[in-house]
Amino acid sequence: MSDAPLALFVGIPGFEFSRDETAFFRDANPFGLFLFRRNIDNPDQVRRLCAVFREAVGRADAPVFIDQEGGRVQRLDNGRWPSFRSLGAFGALARKDLDLARRAMRLSTLAMGTLMGDLTIDSGTTPVVDLARKGTHDVIGQRSFGDDPALVIAMAREVIAGMLEVGELPIMKHIPGYGRVTVDPHFDCPVVDATLDDLRDTDFRPFIALKDTPWAMVAHLIFTQIDAQQPASVSRSVCDLIRNDLQYDGVLITDCLSMEALEGTPAERVAAALDAGYDVALYSQGDLTTRQAVARAARPLRPVSLARIARARGMLGAKRVDIAALHAEVEQIFEESGIA
Numbered sequence: 001m002s003d004a005p006l007a008l009f010v011g012i013p014g015f016e017f018s019r020d021e022t023a024f025f026r027d028a029n030p031f032g033l034f035l036f037r038r039n040i041d042n043p044d045q046v047r048r049l050c051a052v053f054r055e056a057v058g059r060a061d062a063p064v065f066i067d068q069e070g071g072r073v074q075r076l077d078n079g080r081w082p083s084f085r086s087l088g089a090f091g092a093l094a095r096k097d098l099d100l101a102r103r104a105m106r107l108s109t110l111a112m113g114t115l116m117g118d119l120t121i122d123s124g125t126t127p128v129v130d131l132a133r134k135g136t137h138d139v140i141g142q143r144s145f146g147d148d149p150a151l152v153i154a155m156a157r158e159v160i161a162g163m164l165e166v167g168e169l170p171i172m173k174h175i176p177g178y179g180r181v182t183v184d185p186h187f188d189c190p191v192v193d194a195t196l197d198d199l200r201d202t203d204f205r206p207f208i209a210l211k212d213t214p215w216a217m218v219a220h221l222i223f224t225q226i227d228a229q230q231p232a233s234v235s236r237s238v239c240d241l242i243r244n245d246l247q248y249d250g251v252l253i254t255d256c257l258s259m260e261a262l263e264g265t266p267a268e269r270v271a272a273a274l275d276a277g278y279d280v281a282l283y284s285q286g287d288l289t290t291r292q293a294v295a296r297a298a299r300p301l302r303p304v305s306l307a308r309i310a311r312a313r314g315m316l317g318a319k320r321v322d323i324a325a326l327h328a329e330v331e332q333i334f335e336e337s338g339i340a
Helices: 019-028 043-057 087-096 098-118 149-165 196-201 205-209 236-244 266-275 288-297 303-313 323-337
Strands: 006-010 030-035 064-066 068-070 171-175 215-218 251-254 281-283
Touching (some): 019 030, 030 043, 043 064, 068 098, 087 323, 149 205, 215 236, 266 281
Parallel strands (some): 030 064, 171 215, 215 251, 251 281
């Protein structure tokens, strides 16, 4: 039997672990923990939560992730930490002055990454490199730098490099792209009919250009020209396209498999994602019974996945910055640029 942890991230409901939850993590050994606002109170509490998780699974390097992109998707937003601007705001600045925007993005990233590092959180699951067109659903909207692939690539590079510099894992999302979705995958399954040539010229371009990013998060949508039946996150055909056509060889984690774009039980969704070839399944919602079910459906990390994870860890730096000073500098840049 493999000693590797399960290829699974899960969540918990509150600020601390119950006795049963601690026992679950100790016995099941999921690879990682995913945090939400419901888990965040104050710095000491967050550090303690992360420490209890790592002690339960018996791995000091067990990863803890959170959604911390900036704008409306930042979970460290209860007033105890700085409020970071959305990637869309930096995209607006880039359309006015690209060099200045890149500098501001790097400073903001260094500050945000240092903040997460101080909390012992390993990743804010950013940057979003989906394109945001006029008709793209607001589920992406200001989370994206914009609709110009070249601008998205330039700005995302600052996030990726900045996060690595301060020892945080950048995770580009949502491969192979939510840019054409007109419905919210939290509630419906988007369907994209674009040709592969069209997608390679547009939506796929940022992911191809940024293929050295150590982790990527997989989207929940159907590309009819690749797999007309299965959403990307549970599709072997889409996984093969990401690996072979987009030439991405980093760690692939699914977007949360609780979203309504998918069918089947939680356990069936986790099994389908891992059967499709993805490295790690994410199921961050549900009660303890649900977590136990998805853990039974999961399997240990494969050797190739462990190698990708180790390679990603080898890219991490250890820089720390003055969070308040850099955040203030970014705000001054925006104030002087006239962008709200």
